Amino acid sequence: MRVFRPVAVAASFTTLCLVAACSMVEPEPIEPPIVNLRSLEPEVFGITGQTLRARLGLFNPNTVPLEVERGSLELQLDGVRAAKGRTLAAFSIPPGERTEVDVRVTMNLLRDAPALFAILSAPPKADGIGYQLDGFIDVRRRGRDRLPINAAGRLSLGSLLAPSPPREAAP
Numbered sequence: 001m002r003v004f005r006p007v008a009v010a011a012s013f014t015t016l017c018l019v020a021a022c023s024m025v026e027p028e029p030i031e032p033p034i035v036n037l038r039s040l041e042p043e044v045f046g047i048t049g050q051t052l053r054a055r056l057g058l059f060n061p062n063t064v065p066l067e068v069e070r071g072s073l074e075l076q077l078d079g080v081r082a083a084k085g086r087t088l089a090a091f092s093i094p095p096g097e098r099t100e101v102d103v104r105v106t107m108n109l110l111r112d113a114p115a116l117f118a119i120l121s122a123p124p125k126a127d128g129i130g131y132q133l134d135g136f137i138d139v140r141r142r143g144r145d146r147l148p149i150n151a152a153g154r155l156s157l158g159s160l161l162a163p164s165p166p167r168e169a170a171p
Contacts, residue, residue: 129154
């Protein structure tokens, strides 16, 4: 038995070194998803604020899925800080595919009401209202990677002012 002990020790040491070397290999770098704001619908009106549901379209340009644990964003409408929000649940974006995610955002009417009222009461623009989204998503990999999300575009006022249709209860 003593003759094989050095071979067993050498094999164990080699295996341990290989496992350690594999754990030091950096995972493939990932790009942030491409984001756009699909809709913005009122959910709850209050005296000091309003809660909206923002629907985001996300495209994963990577060759690996993005396992998103959470996300946070700030929304500006025509250059005015309008709302802050976070994702409602964890979600996954398969590689090379698109998905839609709902984010609950809250407007502080006490702080931002005058500027928002000026935007909404201005003559409507044919191409809608400008928006800017800035924030991050936390992606689960070995640890947690924080990826920035940024988007800008135009949103029709109809989706901002029209209440959501009532939702049916799930069976």
